[in-house]
Amino acid sequence: MKNFVFENKTKIYFGKGQIENLGKETARFGKKVLLVYGGGSIKKIGLYDEVIGRLNDFGLTVYELAGVEPNPRHTTVNKGAAICKKERIDVLLAVGGGSVIDATKAIAAAAKYEGTDCWDLVSGKASVKETLPIITVLTLSATGSEMDGGCVISNMDTNEKLGYFAPDNNPDVSFLDPTYTYSVSAYQTASGSADIMSHVFDVAYFTTSDQMDMLLRVQEEVLKTVVRFAPIAIKNPENYEARANLMWASSWALNGFIYDGLRQSAACHAMEHELSAFYDITHGHGLAILTPRWLRYVLDEKTAPRIKRFGVNVFGIDRTLSDSDGADASITALENFYFVTLGLKSRLSDLGIDDKNFKIMAEKACKVRGGSLQGFATLYPSDVEKIYRLCL
Amino acid sequence: MKNFVFENKTKIYFGKGQIENLGKETARFGKKVLLVYGGGSIKKIGLYDEVIGRLNDFGLTVYELAGVEPNPRHTTVNKGAAICKKERIDVLLAVGGGSVIDATKAIAAAAKYEGTDCWDLVSGKASVKETLPIITVLTLSATGSEMDGGCVISNMDTNEKLGYFAPDNNPDVSFLDPTYTYSVSAYQTASGSADIMSHVFDVAYFTTSDQMDMLLRVQEEVLKTVVRFAPIAIKNPENYEARANLMWASSWALNGFIYDGLRQSAACHAMEHELSAFYDITHGHGLAILTPRWLRYVLDEKTAPRIKRFGVNVFGIDRTLSDSDGADASITALENFYFVTLGLKSRLSDLGIDDKNFKIMAEKACKVRGGSLQGFATLYPSDVEKIYRLCL
Numbered sequence: 003m004k005n006f007v008f009e010n011k012t013k014i015y016f017g018k019g020q021i022e023n024l025g026k027e028t029a030r031f032g033k034k035v036l037l038v039y040g041g042g043s044i045k046k047i048g049l050y051d052e053v054i055g056r057l058n059d060f061g062l063t064v065y066e067l068a069g070v071e072p073n074p075r076h077t078t079v080n081k082g083a084a085i086c087k088k089e090r091i092d093v094l095l096a097v098g099g100g101s102v103i104d105a106t107k108a109i110a111a112a113a114k115y116e117g118t119d120c121w122d123l124v125s126g127k128a129s130v131k132e133t134l135p136i137i138t139v140l141t142l143s144a145t146g147s148e149m150d151g152g153c154v155i156s157n158m159d160t161n162e163k164l165g166y167f168a169p170d171n172n173p174d175v176s177f178l179d180p181t182y183t184y185s186v187s188a189y190q191t192a193s194g195s196a197d198i199m200s201h202v203f204d205v206a207y208f209t210t211s212d213q214m215d216m217l218l219r220v221q222e223e224v225l226k227t228v229v230r231f232a233p234i235a236i237k238n239p240e241n242y243e244a245r246a247n248l249m250w251a252s253s254w255a256l257n258g259f260i261y262d263g264l265r266q267s268a269a270c271h272a273m274e275h276e277l278s279a280f281y282d283i284t285h286g287h288g289l290a291i292l293t294p295r296w297l298r299y300v301l302d303e304k305t306a307p308r309i310k311r312f313g314v315n316v317f318g319i320d321r322t323l324s325d326s327d328g329a330d331a332s333i334t335a336l337e338n339f340y341f342v343t344l345g346l347k348s349r350l351s352d353l354g355i356d357d358k359n360f361k362i363m364a365e366k367a368c369k370v371r372g373g374s375l376q377g378f379a380t381l382y383p384s385d386v387e388k389i390y391r392l393c394l
Numbered sequence: 395m396k397n398f399v400f401e402n403k404t405k406i407y408f409g410k411g412q413i414e415n416l417g418k419e420t421a422r423f424g425k426k427v428l429l430v431y432g433g434g435s436i437k438k439i440g441l442y443d444e445v446i447g448r449l450n451d452f453g454l455t456v457y458e459l460a461g462v463e464p465n466p467r468h469t470t471v472n473k474g475a476a477i478c479k480k481e482r483i484d485v486l487l488a489v490g491g492g493s494v495i496d497a498t499k500a501i502a503a504a505a506k507y508e509g510t511d512c513w514d515l516v517s518g519k520a521s522v523k524e525t526l527p528i529i530t531v532l533t534l535s536a537t538g539s540e541m542d543g544g545c546v547i548s549n550m551d552t553n554e555k556l557g558y559f560a561p562d563n564n565p566d567v568s569f570l571d572p573t574y575t576y577s578v579s580a581y582q583t584a585s586g587s588a589d590i591m592s593h594v595f596d597v598a599y600f601t602t603s604d605q606m607d608m609l610l611r612v613q614e615e616v617l618k619t620v621v622r623f624a625p626i627a628i629k630n631p632e633n634y635e636a637r638a639n640l641m642w643a644s645s646w647a648l649n650g651f652i653y654d655g656l657r658q659s660a661a662c663h664a665m666e667h668e669l670s671a672f673y674d675i676t677h678g679h680g681l682a683i684l685t686p687r688w689l690r691y692v693l694d695e696k697t698a699p700r701i702k703r704f705g706v707n708v709f710g711i712d713r714t715l716s717d718s719d720g721a722d723a724s725i726t727a728l729e730n731f732y733f734v735t736l737g738l739k740s741r742l743s744d745l746g747i748d749d750k751n752f753k754i755m756a757e758k759a760c761k762v763r764g765g766s767l768q769g770f771a772t773l774y775p776s777d778v779e780k781i782y783r784l785c786l
Contacts, residue, residue, distance in 0.1 A: 003638060005409025010402070016654070017397025216619040216639050216646075220612055227608040246395060247608050250654075254608075259651055262642075263409070 003214045006263030009169060012149045016178045016250065018242070021052055021139065025060035027175045031135040032092020034063050036085055038106045040070045040098045044141060047185050053097055053139065065089055067109075070098065073156040073163065073278050073285070074105035079112055079120040086113035086134065096138040096173075099194075100145025100285075103138050104153035107171045110134040124155045124164050136173040141182045143248040144194030144286055146201055146256030148176040156279055163279035164370065178253070180245035188236045192344035193286030195232035195248065199225055200289040201255035204268040207312065208297070208378045210304050214262045221260050222315045227251045229316060233343050266377035270296055272370060273386055276363035281355050290340040291350060295392040297333045300379035301326075308378075309333065350393045360390040395606045398655030401561060404541045408570045408642065410634070413444055413531065417452035419567045423527040424484020426455050428477055430498045432462045432490045436533060439577050445489055445531065457481055459501075462490065465548040465555060465670050465677070466497035471504055471512040478505035478526065488530040488565075491586075492537025492677075495530050496545035499563045502526040515558070516547045522560040530568045535575055535640040536586030536678055538593055538648030540568040548671055555671035556762065570645070572637035580628045584736035585678030587624035587640065591617055592681040593647035596660040599704065600689070600770045602696050606654045613652050614707045619643045621708060625735050658769035662688055664762060665778055668755035673747050682732040683742060687784040689725045692771035693718075700770075701725065742785045752782040 015023055028035060035057060044050045057064050067082045085091065086109060094113075096106035112120035114132040122128040140148045147153065151172045154165040186194070206213065207221045227247050234244035254260060273296070274288040297309055306325035313319040313332025317339070323331060341348040364386035368374050375381040381389075407415055420427060427449060436442045449456050459474045477483065478501060486505075488498035504512035506524040514520040532540045539545065543564045546557040578586070598605065599613045619639050626636035646652060665688070666680040689701055698717035705711040705724025709731070715723060733740040756778035760766050767773040773781075 003409075003635070005407075005412060008406040008408065014400040015397075016400065017395075020397060212635075214639055214642060215622070215635070216615060216643055219615045219618070223608060223611045223615060226611070230607070243395070243604075243607070247606055250606060251608055 003212055004263030006261065008258050010149065010172060010258050011174065012172045012257070013175045014149065014178060014253070015175070018179055018181050020177050020179055021056060024053065024056040024137070024139070024177060025062070028057060028062060028093055028095060028137055029060040031174070033061070034065065034089060034092045036065045036067060036082065036089075036091045036094050036109070038067045038070060038082060038094060038096045038098070038102055038109065040068075040072075040102050042068070043185070044097050047182065049097060049139070049141070049182060053095070065091065070102045070105045072101050073282055074101045074108075076119070076121045076124060076155050076157045079105055079108040079155060080118065082106075082109035083112035083115070083120060091134065093135045093137060096136065097141065099140070099142030100147040103140070103147040103173070104145070104155065106136055106138070107147070107153040108155050110136050111168070111171065120155070121157055124166055126166065130166070130168045130171065133168070133170050136171075138173045138176045139182070140176060140178050140249070142186055142190065142194055143183055143245070143252040144197040146198070146252050148173060148178065149253040149257040152256070154275065161279045162366075163275040165275070178249050180242055180249050183245045183249060184240045186239070188345065190284070191232060191235050191239075192346050193284045193290070194252070195228050195286070195344060196290035196293075196340060196346065197286035198228050198248070198252045198255045200270055200286070200293060202260070203293060204270050205256075205266060206261050206264045208305070208308060209264060209266060210308065210378065211264060213264060217260050217262050222312075224251050224254050224260060225312075225316045229339060236344065267371045267375050269375040269377055269381055272367045272375055273389065275370075276367045277350070277355070280359050280363060281353065283353055283355075287346055287353070290344075290346050291348060291393050292389065294333050294337045294340070295389055297336070299385065299389050299392065301329055301333070302379075305329070305378055350390070357391060357394060360387050364390060395604055396655035398653065400650050402541065402564060402650050403566065404564045404649070405567045406541065406570060406645070407567070410571055410573050412569050412571055413448060416445065416448040416529070416531070416569060417454070420449060420454060420485060420487060420529055421452040423566070425453070426457065426481060426484045428457045428459060428474065428481075428483045428486050428501070430459045430462060430474060430486060430488045430490075430494055430501065432460075432464075432494050434460070435577070436489050439574065441489060441531070441533070441574060445487070457483065462494045462497045464493050465674055466493045466500075468511070468513045468516060468547050468549045471497055471500040471547060472510065474498070474501035475504035475507070475512060483526065485527045485529060488528065489533065491532070491534030492539040495532070495539040495565070496537070496547065498528055498530070499539070499545035500547050502528050503560070503563065512547070513549055516556050518558065522558070522563065525560070525562050528563075528565045530565045531574070532568060532570050532641070533574045534578055534582065534586055535637070535644040536589040538590070538644050540565060540570065541645040541649040544648070546667065553671045554758075555667040557667070570641050572634055572641050575637045575641060576632045578631070580737065582676070583624060583627050583631070584738050585676045585682070586644070587620050587678070587736060588682035588685075588732060588738065589678035590620050590640070590644045590647045592662055592678070592685060594652070595685060596662050597648075597658060598653050598656045600697070600700060601656060601658060602700065602770065603656060605656060609652050609654050614704075616643050616646050616652060617704075617708045621731060628736065659763045659767050661767040661769055661773060664759045664767055665781065667762075668759045669742070669747070672751050672755060673745065675745055675747075679738055679745070682736075682738050683740060683785050684781065686725050686729045686732070687781055689728070691777065691781050691784065693721055693725070694771075697721070697770055742782070749783060749786060752779050756782060
């Protein structure tokens with residue numbers, strides 16, 4: 003195992019009705035709030051009115067940035083940062099899923115940046131020095147952005163989707179009320195669940211390195227939680243226990259609890275970001291399509307034991323199988339879970355994607371990570387292109 | 395499941411050699427440091443010189459409070475607080491196990507208290523309002539004090555051992571280097587391991603209430619980690635993997651990761667504090683003796699399913715047993731683990747304790763918790779006295 007540093011400043015209010023603490027927590031940071039949200043689903047479920055009411059109770063002045071896109075655009079971030087500078091905003095309040103929270107994080111940094119284009123920060127041309135405080139109210143269990151310091155922003159002018167990480171970019175306070183995810187569709191629940199699992203897979207679980215045994219087992223528990231509760235939430239959207247387990251699992255998958263210093267290049271995330279950047283698809287769905295093909299592509303003597311262990315401990319496949327057969331059965335179990343149990347379409351062609359851009363996407367995916375994707379196996383652009391083809 | 399608030403400010407440096415960051419982290423809080431330690435074992439393993447060297451590198455002025463007792467005394471805390479006030483200490487540095495860290499937490503609060511006796515704060519007569527910053531270097535995997543806001547202080551004048559909890563009392567930074575526990579004796583390793591397990595048992599695992607499924611499973615993984623690695627650490631004290639797993643497990647058992655708002659009255663801890671207060675025994679050993687007897691005492695139709703589940707998932711007992719037989723087998727498995735595998739003595743009489751004070755101890759244990767011990771089962775003083783007798 004490697005050495006690691008753990009630090010997570012985010013304060014979590016978990017459970018039904020915790021929104022009653024929103025006004026008090028927001029007022030700690032100042033008087034002027036920029037409320038950031040997406041396409042308006044928060045109005046349908048009554049959350050918008052609830053939030054405004056809570057802020058009004060504490061006499062806060064609320065500005066708004068609505069319409070954040072599912073893959074949030076750098077232009078939207080720039081718009082938010084301009085409001086912050088003009089109105090001297092004290093604190094940002096993101097109400098939504100990972101896209102809204104990611105956009106809010108970039109706004110928090112861009113608001114304190116002397117330049118006018120947040121892309122300087124996202125692309126690493128300039129570094130994040132200071133940020134505005136961030137509060138989030140989560141409405142989708144998926145990205146883990148509610149309790150980590152990462153954010154991913156898209157630039158559709160250049161077909162780029164890039165992420166950066168800054169510890170100061172962790173939300174200060176996040177409200178996780180499972181009832182706010184009752185209205186999440188079966189499709190978004192399935193995609194979000196694949197996203198949660200992919201964070202566990204991609205950052206630490208699928209590796210040939212040693213890990214702290216306790217954390218490896220806990221990673222498996224987070225995966226088992228998704229496998230157990232995602233189908234329940236899809237079948238019965240208002241099952242509190244299922245929504246609660248998925249919600250806390252989404253945070254655990256990325257908040258640092260389950261890692262011991264092993265941070266890989268997150269191969270599937272790198273490949274998926276190109277899919278979203280070119281085709282604007284749902285991130286978690288792209289990950290669900292890519293992951294089993296990636297596992298089959300990297301399956302060899304070195305990787306087979308961990309892939310088999312995954313299937314044994316998470317899906318209960320027969321532990322007496324050989325490493326190779328066990329790994330094969332594990333991947334099949336994952337495919338069945340994504341494409342049968344959760345009902346996600348299994349092929350890029352089902353999403354209207356053909357092979358036209360695979361070569362350039364493969365090159366870009368590797369370029370972002372310094373020329374190749376390291377980790378469970380080393381992938382060069384020619385490998386990535388082959389994996390995309392396996393997904394067709 | 396209940397609602398909960400999660401917040402943990404402690405920054406963890408985990409792994410071999412992380413002490414290289416000590417000077418930098420300490421200097422963040424000021425120039426004058428009070429170094430707090432125990433009986434001098436940190437000098438034997440070279441840690442004292444290492445710490446002083448790191449502090450000197452950053453030009454810090456170091457004051458010392460040595461000789462903190464295994465069950466730290468309020469008189470020692472008062473001594474430390476007096477040094478802080480006189481010398482205008484900026485930051486406290488605890489180097490040791492849970493006792494040293496607990497004493498340091500109480501010093502951090504007493505240093506900012508206008509009174510001269512920390513017992514006012516410990517007993518709740520006055521409340522903790524402000525604290526000095528705290529840094530810890532852990533040398534014993536047991537209490538979890540390195541990453542939580544609780545501390546327990548003993549007053550031998552009145553035979554009282556009392557704890558209090560304040561979120562601001564979390565250490566700001568803790569250094570967890572498993573190699574510092576290489577010299578911990580087999581006895582202390584065993585006692586510390588029982589302490590870790592007891593935190594999981596006592597705060598949340600043994601309950602008849604609903605819990606978030608993911609967290610219940612993770613609690614079992616923490617327990618399994620201790621069951622797997624404590625015997626390895628006892629047999630081979632310099633096994634890094636075993637010491638590392640035990641060390642992070644000790645923090646996890648109490649840092650809030652594994653709880654979802656379910657905080658019970660910690661019956662075994664309440665009963666053990668009286669043992670230590672009267673007889674100054676090792677806390678973890680007292681817990682090991684009490685826990686199986688407590689489980690047998692509270693075993694009934696309501697509690698049997700959870701006790702059986704514990705044995706099935708942690709010790710691999712036969713899941714086809716009836717609840718009652720399964721629970722019985724679980725308790726026997728725990729007894730075997732504590733008293734055979736870990737080699738701890740199983741009876742209070744082995745520690746020279748007789749029944750002379752049982753009645754008054756039972757009354758005090760319940761009085762501290764408002765008259766009875768709530769949780770898995772409700773215990774009154776007459777019940778507690780019977781449990782003490784089962785331990786003779």
